[in-house]
Amino acid sequence: MQSWIARMGGTPALVIKIIFLGVLNAAAIWAIPAILANEAWPMLIIIVLATAGLDFIFLTKRFIPAKYVIIGATLLTIFQLIPIGYTVSVAFTNYSTGHIGTKQEAVTAIQRDALSEGDNAQQYDMLPAYNESQSLVAILTEVPKDAGTAPDATASTEPDAGVQTDFGPGTDTGAAPSSSTGSDLTSGTNDLNTTGVADAGSLPPTYIGTPQGLNLVPPSDVERDASGAVIGVAGYAVVPASDLPAIDADLNQIRIPGPNGGFITPQSFTTATELTPVVIYDPATDSFTNVQTGVVYTDNGKGSFTDPNNPDDELLPGWKTGVGLKNFTSIVTDPDIRGPFGFVFLWTFAYALLTVVLTFFIGLGLAMTLNKPGMKGQRTYRSMLILPYAVPAFLSVLVWAGLLNDDFGALNSMFHTTIPWLFDPTWAKVSCLLVNLWLGIPYMFLISTGALQAIPSEMQEAARVDGARQWQVFRLVNLPLLLIALTPLLVASFAFNFNNFNNIYLLTGGGPAVEGSSVAGATDILISYTYKIAFAAGKGNDYGLASAISIIIFLIVGTISAISFARSKALQEERT
Amino acid sequence: MRRTLRTVGISTIAGALGFGALLAAPAVNAAPNTIVIWVNQDRIANYREVFPTNSYAGYTIQLVGKESGKIRSDLATVTTDSAPDVIVGAHDWTGELAANGSIIKLNVPSATVKALAPTALNGFRYGAGIYGIPTQVENLAMITNKNLVPKAPKTFQELSTMALALKKAGKVEIPFAVQQSAGGDAYHMYPFETGLGGYVFGQNASGSVNVKDVGINSPRFQKNSYMIDEWNKSGLINSKIDSGIAQKAFTDGKAPFWVTGPWNSELISKLPFKVSITSVPPMVKGIKPLPFLGAQGGMVTKFAVDHGVQTGANALVTQFMASPEYQLPLAAADGRTPANKVAAAKVTNPYLKAFAAAGYGATPMPNVPQMASVWGALGGAWVNSTKGASAIPAAKSFAQAQATVVKAIG
Numbered sequence: 014m015q016s017w018i019a020r021m022g023g024t025p026a027l028v029i030k031i032i033f034l035g036v037l038n039a040a041a042i043w044a045i046p047a048i049l050a051n052e053a054w055p056m057l058i059i060i061v062l063a064t065a066g067l068d069f070i071f072l073t074k075r076f077i078p079a080k081y082v083i084i085g086a087t088l089l090t091i092f093q094l095i096p097i098g099y100t101v102s103v104a105f106t107n108y109s110t111g112h113i114g115t116k117q118e119a120v121t122a123i124q125r126d127a128l129s130e131g132d133n134a135q136q137y138d139m140l141p142a143y144n145e146s147q148s149l150v151a152i153l154t155e156v157p158k159d160a161g162t163a164p165d166a167t168a169s170t171e172p173d174a175g176v177q178t179d180f181g182p183g184t185d186t187g188a189a190p191s192s193s194t195g196s197d198l199t200s201g202t203n204d205l206n207t208t209g210v211a212d213a214g215s216l217p218p219t220y221i222g223t224p225q226g227l228n229l230v231p232p233s234d235v236e237r238d239a240s241g242a243v244i245g246v247a248g249y250a251v252v253p254a255s256d257l258p259a260i261d262a263d264l265n266q267i268r269i270p271g272p273n274g275g276f277i278t279p280q281s282f283t284t285a286t287e288l289t290p291v292v293i294y295d296p297a298t299d300s301f302t303n304v305q306t307g308v309v310y311t312d313n314g315k316g317s318f319t320d321p322n323n324p325d326d327e328l329l330p331g332w333k334t335g336v337g338l339k340n341f342t343s344i345v346t347d348p349d350i351r352g353p354f355g356f357v358f359l360w361t362f363a364y365a366l367l368t369v370v371l372t373f374f375i376g377l378g379l380a381m382t383l384n385k386p387g388m389k390g391q392r393t394y395r396s397m398l399i400l401p402y403a404v405p406a407f408l409s410v411l412v413w414a415g416l417l418n419d420d421f422g423a424l425n426s427m428f429h430t431t432i433p434w435l436f437d438p439t440w441a442k443v444s445c446l447l448v449n450l451w452l453g454i455p456y457m458f459l460i461s462t463g464a465l466q467a468i469p470s471e472m473q474e475a476a477r478v479d480g481a482r483q484w485q486v487f488r489l490v491n492l493p494l495l496l497i498a499l500t501p502l503l504v505a506s507f508a509f510n511f512n513n514f515n516n517i518y519l520l521t522g523g524g525p526a527v528e529g530s531s532v533a534g535a536t537d538i539l540i541s542y543t544y545k546i547a548f549a550a551g552k553g554n555d556y557g558l559a560s561a562i563s564i565i566i567f568l569i570v571g572t573i574s575a576i577s578f579a580r581s582k583a584l585q586e587e588r589t
Numbered sequence: 590m591r592r593t594l595r596t597v598g599i600s601t602i603a604g605a606l607g608f609g610a611l612l613a614a615p616a617v618n619a620a621p622n623t624i625v626i627w628v629n630q631d632r633i634a635n636y637r638e639v640f641p642t643n644s645y646a647g648y649t650i651q652l653v654g655k656e657s658g659k660i661r662s663d664l665a666t667v668t669t670d671s672a673p674d675v676i677v678g679a680h681d682w683t684g685e686l687a688a689n690g691s692i693i694k695l696n697v698p699s700a701t702v703k704a705l706a707p708t709a710l711n712g713f714r715y716g717a718g719i720y721g722i723p724t725q726v727e728n729l730a731m732i733t734n735k736n737l738v739p740k741a742p743k744t745f746q747e748l749s750t751m752a753l754a755l756k757k758a759g760k761v762e763i764p765f766a767v768q769q770s771a772g773g774d775a776y777h778m779y780p781f782e783t784g785l786g787g788y789v790f791g792q793n794a795s796g797s798v799n800v801k802d803v804g805i806n807s808p809r810f811q812k813n814s815y816m817i818d819e820w821n822k823s824g825l826i827n828s829k830i831d832s833g834i835a836q837k838a839f840t841d842g843k844a845p846f847w848v849t850g851p852w853n854s855e856l857i858s859k860l861p862f863k864v865s866i867t868s869v870p871p872m873v874k875g876i877k878p879l880p881f882l883g884a885q886g887g888m889v890t891k892f893a894v895d896h897g898v899q900t901g902a903n904a905l906v907t908q909f910m911a912s913p914e915y916q917l918p919l920a921a922a923d924g925r926t927p928a929n930k931v932a933a934a935k936v937t938n939p940y941l942k943a944f945a946a947a948g949y950g951a952t953p954m955p956n957v958p959q960m961a962s963v964w965g966a967l968g969g970a971w972v973n974s975t976k977g978a979s980a981i982p983a984a985k986s987f988a989q990a991q992a993t994v995v996k997a998i999g
Binding site for chain 2 (some may be wrong): 047049050098110111113114118119121122123126128129130136156176177178179180181182254255257258259261262264265278279281282283284286288291330341349414415418419420421433435436437441464521522523524525526532534540545548549550551552553554
């Protein structure tokens with residue numbers, strides 16, 4: 014060990030240091046342009062100071078302890094403190110579906126989506142072109158409104174007849190027996206490329222669209238191809254197709270005042286439509302007004318523009334904003350959340366506690382049985398016991414879900430029983446525990462085996478000499494010593510199972526459903542219940558509420574852990 | 590000591606500059622005139638087939654494969670630099686993404702509207718706008734083992750008699766294979782919901798979803814829901830059958846009927862017995878049991894504006910993606926029915942045609958965020974009413990599901 018450290022002091026250490034700091038500095042330099050682009054000044058300051066600080070600590074000969082502490086502290090900050098801080102900050106916001114961006118983004122999006130073509134909008138075929146002074150204009154040709162409005166044959170023809178429905182060996186599936194469906198479907202004017210029929214007598218009018226408005230082009234100036242489609246106007250240079258991508262953004266900015274009070278806006282390189290806004294934003298009053306109904310939508314202070322007279326009538330999207338304690342109070346006041354909270358909490362507690370206690374004592378029992386010196390096949394037994402631990406848990410749980418299936422599972426068919434393993438509320442709880450035991454015992458077996466071997470055999474011998482029986486030796490010597498060593502692991506196991514989302518979700522999905530409870534199922538634990546409330550109930554994803562409940566779960570688990578650790582410390586002091 | 594320190598310092602700075610230059614280079618060098626499209630990574634090869642030259646109308650097309658669910662969730666958190674201009678995804682994301690302002694309302698040319706199956710296009714309607722262009726559609730159908738059932742049942746009652754007789758005779762293990770499980774499967778049970786006269790949400794005049802009209806336990810459904818209790822009692826429908834059990838039973842010839850979708854076309858085509866692909870026969874006279882229609886399609890993101898390619902992205906989605914030129918090769922590669930009517934008519938794969946015919950007239954799965962509350966409630970009602978001896982009467986469980994959904998939506 015000593016020589017290893019000594020060797021590390023030389024050139025290899027220097028190389029590692031250079032690589033480490035080089036990567037660190039490179040990452041910082043790489044991040045700076047992006048941070049500058051987003052104008053995230055606090056982030057910039059943090060990055061610069063952190064990088065400079067790390068460089069300084071590792072480049073000086075002083076601050077030896079800091080060299081060791083700083084890496085752990087940095088990782089702790091990145092992987093623990095930042096997520097916790099973020100969760101806490103989200104818990105006080107309305108971050109949810111429809112409320113993910115800033116107010117400015119919401120206003121932009123509402124204005125963008127408010128542009129409507131209306132029921133009877135005029136569509137145009139468009140050719141982008143340059144006029145004599147090289148400004149971008151649009152050559153617009155009206156698309157006749159009756160084009161293609163002939164009765165849609167396809168909409169009313171049920172294509173059942175003529176479709177082959179029988180398949181199998183001996184059936185020639187290569188060729189459909191009938192193409193009648195096909196011919197039905199192709200009738201009608203479905204060709205995307207059809208744009209108005211070139212009837213010499215009534216050619217649709219062509220205009221030059223500029224920001225000033227539409228100017229009708231004399232028919233003699235319109236250049237057409239053989240099929241009658243407009244390909245240009247005399248005096249204007251049509252933008253060649255290869256140049257179109259370069260003017261994408263310019264084209265997207267074109268707004269030509271239309272005949273119906275809206276703006277003709279390009280929809281692609283060949284089409285434009287007159288759009289009118291349904292709602293108009295007034296920055297002075299910070300409100301939207303619906304042009305048709307006159308309804309005024311104002312900032313409701315909760316991240317939405319709503320009609321004050323009808324709070325349910327809101328414009329989407331909204332934005333992310335602080336809502337104070339609302340997420341926390343709704344846990345207490347909302348009957349849908351509060352109602353099942355009690356029984357879910359009790360089951361979560363029972364599930365975690367029973368799992369820890371049962372896995373520990375069964376694992377310890379197995380460890381003690383196999384701990385007998387000189388036992389034959391000890392290694393084989395131990396390896397077999399650890400197997401469930403080696404298989405990925407989610408795989409085991411899915412296999413168990415199949416084995417436990419009430420009607421088709423191997424368990425019931427093997428023992429000729431009809432136990433409703435997964436569909437009866439009580440039995441489903443038993444199944445969850447059983448599967449968790451299967452998954453948890455190997456771990457407890459492992460740590461117990463290790464801890465047992467660490468107990469000095471002199472102590473047990475001394476106890477026996479003093480006249481203690483086998484049981485008394487276990488209860489008064491082995492168990493307390495084991496508990497001192499294993500309590501932190503048991504507490505960790507409790508905290509893990511308290512939040513063991515995977516096992517519940519994969520085995521029962523929280524089910525079976527409980528009568529009278531809308532969201533929580535019989536085997537839902539707090540974390541799966543949170544998931545359902547936040548992501549599978551109501552109006553989409555509610556990250557704010559989910560964060561609030563997560564904080565409460567954190568406080569519960571934290572309190573229980575703190576109490577347990579305090580107890581175990583007392584136990585330790587009592588012994589020593 | 591001083592020299593060591595200096596060496597370390599200089600080397601570090603040199604290393605930093607080298608790495609920095611190397612890493613910073615691609616970040617500032619965004620390719621111009623490029624349209625980035627996020628597609629499902631499992632199906633990216635199929636999309637490569639329709640962009641053989643990785644270009645469209647002078648733009649470079651850059652396909653980025655992502656896990657399907659990630660396309661939806663990452664769009665909310667992605668930075669502008671790495672954001673897509675177009676996404677290809679399921680129509681039922683429309684509501685959430687539109688409510689988030691992540692995707693842009695499209696003003697679809699009337700020629701495009703007419704070229705597409707109206708029900709598929711309705712899947713992308715949200716509020717008063719269209720937010721995507723459907724490219725492929727899929728729906729469930731009923732697969733019948735023709736060896737076990739030579740004569741197709743005309744009604745569900747007839748089917749029930751046949752299936753239970755087969756079971757009684759010991760010829761099959763599962764009379765009717767439709768998947769549920771403890772967690773419920775409202776999607777696979779939906780043909781039965783509609784067959785009895787129920788629905789999830791009503792429709793606005795434009796074809797968008799009306800969340801104020803919840804029909805899980807509609808009056809018509811209430812009148813017919815007694816049949817669910819009969820199916821449960823006779824063992825015809827059993828919520829303990831999950832996807833694996835259903836598939837295995839049917840492919841082993843141990844179930845005469847199986848409800849599944851075109852994703853199993855290849856499996857079905859390799860079965861050693863004859864099958865037919867049809868809709869579930871009617872339980873109530875005059876009501877065709879219809880599955881949910883699922884559509885895949887292209888949507889333009891708000892980032893296309895920031896990247897200066899919105900016109901191109903709009904054209905790509907509303908014109909090229911809507912056309913048979915795009916949808917036919919995609920259908921061939923991807924094994925789904927095109928949403929373009931001309932392309933759909935030209936599909937020669939008889940399995941796809943049979944699945945499409947079985948779902949003819951189906952309404953799209955509701956695309957609103959409120960749907961989140963439906964899956965659990967409706968799936969749970971089916972599970973509870975078809976779990977055998979301890980089942981809850983359908984009248985009760987579906988009334989409860991309806992109440993739950995109405996309350997959750999508020």
